[in-house]
Ligand SMILES: NC(=O)C1=CN([C@@H]2O[C@H](COP(=O)(O)OP(=O)(O)OC[C@H]3O[C@@H](n4cnc5c(N)ncnc54)[C@H](OP(=O)(O)O)[C@@H]3O)[C@@H](O)[C@H]2O)C=CC1
């Protein structure tokens with residue numbers, strides 16, 4: 001297969017940096033541009049040990065991104081910034097695939113919502129792909145296999161490392177304020193509550209927190225069941241749903257976030273049953289920068305450009 005070209009807008013950020021690492025190891029992708037205002041003119045190889053080559057960061061505006069005419073553009077910008085780039089690429093016509101890491105198009109019917117393990121069959125060759133949120137990925141995987149068994153809205157308690165808050169300074173990525181701390185925020189109505197509810201087709205209640213570790217998140221979900229169930233039946237549901245999925249591991253014990261940091265897969269397990277069999281608690285962990293962002297984007301780019309979905313993703 002011919003080499004395809006890819007460009008990353010927002011390449012200085014946490015998720016952009018992880019994507020550069022994946023693209024550098026991809027046998028069929030060539031990095032055509034990396035855009036950052038702050039690092040404009042600097043050599044990429046000086047910032048990414050994975051990349052060997054002479055490419056420099058550029059400060060590309062939407063018109064310049066569109067004019068590059070690459071096969072795929074990944075937008076790794078803060079929320080609310082994608083539209084001018086999408087409009088410019090649309091206007092240029094052509095075949096460029098866009099994968100947007102932000103929340104900007106996750107509710108747009110015209111865009112494919114790229115959580116492959118749950119919605120692979122819904123892809124109709126769309127070239128506009130919204131990449132799911134990190135928490136929303138863990139929440140949906142924790143609920144989807146048993147959603148027909150539920151008696152009440154699932155309740156998910158989330159704890160994320162502070163890389164989830166990006167690089168723009170805020171309380172939620174301030175190591176001093178996070179030291180010896182756990183910071184609750186957006187306890188109702190978080191964007192990922194709406195996102196998971198919409199794509200699962202049932203209301204989910206989600207309570208996020210940010211913790212002093214850098215990367216990786218845990219979502220603990222309480223599920224009330226309409227009829228009493230046995231643990232083995234619940235476990236079998238998850239195993240059957242994900243048995244062919246290399247990036248979703250169904251594990252027996254409740255997983256630990258420290259085991260999934262810097263790894264590309266999601267662990268889901270625990271399956272703690274109440275004595276009456278009417279309540280089960282499921283725990284999911286993933287690296288918010290990888291399966292929660294860059295790895296999932298790589299899966300989506302691979303599919304849209306005709307590569308095997310797992311190309312360049314270390315298993
Ligand atoms: N961090 C995470 O765990 C996850 C993040 N996401 C989403 O992915 C996106 C990127 O997140 P993350 O990498 O953490 O963010 P960062 O804050 O780490 O990086 C943002 C990037 O965007 C650039 N940027 C910022 N503002 C603008 C602007 N106005 N115009 C053009 N470029 C701009 C920055 O570079 P420069 O200032 O140099 O131009 C930087 O490269 C976000 O939408 C986030 O919600 C999704 C899942 C998980």
Ligand SMILES: CC(=O)N[C@@H](CCC(=O)OP(=O)(O)O)C(=O)O
Nearest residue numbers: 102103133134160164165172210
């Ligand atoms: C700790 C922290 O702030 N986490 C971010 C993680 C979500 C994220 O990055 O997702 P989006 O792509 O939907 O913005 C948050 O809760 O908004």
